[in-house]
Amino acid sequence: MLENLSKTYNPKDFEDRIYKYWKDNGYFKAEVNEEKKPYTIMMPPPNVTGNLHMGHALNNTIQDILIRWKRMEGYEALWQPGTDHASISTEAKVVEKIKKEGKSKEQLGREGFLKEAWEWTRKYGGNINNQLMKLGVSCDWDRERFTLDEGLSKAVEEVFIRLYEKGLIYRGDRIINWCPSCRTAISDAEVEHEDTEGHLWYIRYPIKGESGHIVIATTRPETMLGDLAIAVNPEDERYRGFIGKTAILPLMNREIPIIADEYVEMEFGTGAVKITPSHDPNDFEVGERHGLGQCVIMNGDGTINENGGIYNGLDRYEARRRIVEDLKEQGYLVEVKKHNHSVGHCERCKTTVEPLISKQWFVKMEPLAKPALDVYKEGKLRFIPDRFGKIYTHWLENIKDWCISRQLWWGHRLPVYYCEDCGEVMVARKKPEKCTKCSSTNIYQDPDTLDTWFSSALWPFSTLGWPEDTKELKYFFPTDVLVTGYDIIFFWVVRMVFSSLEQMGEVPFKDVFITGLVRDSLGRKMSKSLGNGIDPLDIIDEYGADALRFTLVTGNTPGNDMRFYMERVEANRNFANKLWNATRFVLMNLDEKIALDKIEKSMLEEEDKWIISRINTVIREVTNALGRYEIGIAAQKIYDFIWDEYCDWYIEMVKPRLYGENRESKETAQKVLLRVLENILKLLHPFMPFITEEIWQHLPERKKPLIVSDWPKFNEENEDQDAEKKMSFIMSAIKGIRNARQEMNVAPSRKANLIFVTREEDIKDIIEYGRRYFINLASADNITIQDNKESLGENNLSVVLDRCEIFIPLKDIIDIDKEIERLEKEKEKLEGELKRVKGKLSNEGFVSKAPREVVEKEKEKLEKYENMMEKVLQRLNSLKNS
RNA sequence: GGGCGAUUAACUCAAUGGUAGAGUGUCAUCUUGACGUGGUGAAAGUUACAGGUUCGAGUCCUGUAUCGCCCACCA
16 A cells, blocks of 8 residues: 555656546446436536636536535536537638638538538547546546537527527527628627727718708718718707708718707717618617618628729728728818727627628527526526626626527528528428428528527537437436636526526526636736636646646635636645645554554544544535535635644644554554544545545555545534643643744754643643643653742743643753743733733623623633733743842 | 726735634744655734724725726717
């Protein structure tokens, strides 16, 4: 056993091996099992051709912690993995690839392109999974799904048809966001607004048949090519006379009416606004109200089309430049002002999006949003932290119809067919033989595909077999918790909720755990363009997955961003090393032939009872914290226990017994060391699965692997207040002695006598009991206990405790002035405490209103501090007088 | 224009209304038979500011300041 454990922790030696062991033995698998309660998490599917980044690492670590914990608690724990086809992003990558080969989408044709895309997917699709495995994720790989799988595609089709039949999907001409670079429509959620310093151009439009003119202001002068009106506010005195007249569109020489509409803000610009119904959502509405019609002036690639007259064929920005120039030349440009406004960009490629009228497919959101809002209000859906619930509701309350058609090829093609002859629209599972209206056989399928999020919205149930009525669906759905970043609440969380409610009649998950962003050490977002991204795999390679995992879940709170510091990873690697070596110590001191049966209670020493009582408490604390999703707190508790209590105190205390002659005491210590270690490994396993499993496999009498061992339970019988009290006295005595000695620069090698002065019998017992601790941990060579200190001279260090004073005679070393200084410091500290406690206790309100135990505690403290203060003062007095 | 978050030790962050903690860094010290990826000890805080509620506030309320994020069709 021991011989296999190297002197230092070296995660590379075992992480891959352990993972393979778990996987090959099927410990990640979840099956429908009516004897057990299910616990389900759906992994947010990463992009199929993506790479693992810190966000994934954080996210999946949290999920893995929860799933491992629940698995150990005895749940049938399903963690459903899979990948997303990420239409727009993957398609862009494939386009780029074939472009390098000198080919274009059009040249390849739809089929040829899809072939390329599938090849690409097969080539890079496995990467992210392998990377996740490095992290230690314990998801059920046998159930892996891909959004373009046959089953999931069927679910997508089914939902589309159902929504269509219900009238919740419609096709229409609407202003959508058009990305001229991706050459597709995108949804509102895919547009990022950014405040940009632009200009406001003031342009003069002449009035037909008059000498007058009207000045408008615009931020996008090129859109004037498509102007169909000028609008003013009906209340605006300045323009009252213009309403109903006709203006001449400069450069185009087109006649456009001047209309009145409430929408126009009188205070902004000149109070008159040009109306371009085809290229602005507001103008579109105005156009609808006034029956202005449409005039599209732009092509899909962002160039001006034939409606743009002489500007035909120019890129939109070149057209803008030329138009401004021409306006100026022809005397129409009144002035140009700097103007900050927000400009929409494509979330994927950052190109400025163009609002554009286009025939697209939409999901009618209002009827779907309502139930999604209701479940939140009814408490059936919970956010952790709950403030994100507000973001969720705010979005749903202001939701607009969802544009779901994309002019892309990589994705789920719309199950929509058109009759070439009569234009009839048919939504069907299979291509209709002939037109349902005119019986023509001239039928073609809509070339568009669906927004990727349309399929991810179904993830919680499509992965379980829906629309088939599978046993998995019945058992594992609804899921328990969704773990995801706040950046995709709108894209994904919201859409999963309303989709589930609509199709399943239930929420897809009860809790939504929201994570923050992992930033670099300067607080910047990690990004490719900045080149400041830290690759999780590099960290795993250097420090191990356990250290990375621990770093990601400690020291931050749900929903808050965190900074990634290498020093913290290192510290956590050191923690793993600490545990590794503690284990080596335990195994090194474990007699081969020791019978590891039950521990004989009567043989337990105080420190045994203390550590047993403490681990028991930690079991409760860690379990409770996990139950509240306080993962960082849970991790911190177990960390502190291992390092401070188990390693620094218990192991040190137990050493004399291990090296001693008393066989029974020795064996008891060995057993306790081992049993506590076992519990430690269990509690730590969800956080650091590799090292704990590796160590576990080296412990004696292993039957089950740790990953499927039972989660420890709090046991009231193990609580021992008395032992905790005694050990706490002993520990504070040791700390006091160490402190005093070090302050006086007494070398640890210099052993000294300790003279304990106390009249209290119980304290005397504890001291007597603690003899060996003082000798080993407080550099003592002899210990005396006496009732009074009269016989002692002044050349002592004195350590003041509650109801006890310790004297350390060090004749040659004591510098009286320094000792006085040290005690003065002690006095100051006590004064502070006394002031606080006295203040509280003399406060009538506190004594009468605070809970009894709080008051009692304060009273005890008062007594203790007064007692200590008296001794410090006496000591100071006698030193000063000597 | 709305909404949200943050402000705590030198740095990065924790902290169920009840004595403000950790990691890193700093200083001192220890080559003790698990670990120097370690041990021991120390220094370091008016919890951004101003009010309020409460017996008691880092924590709850109101306001201010600074920073950050999200949402929003003002051309």
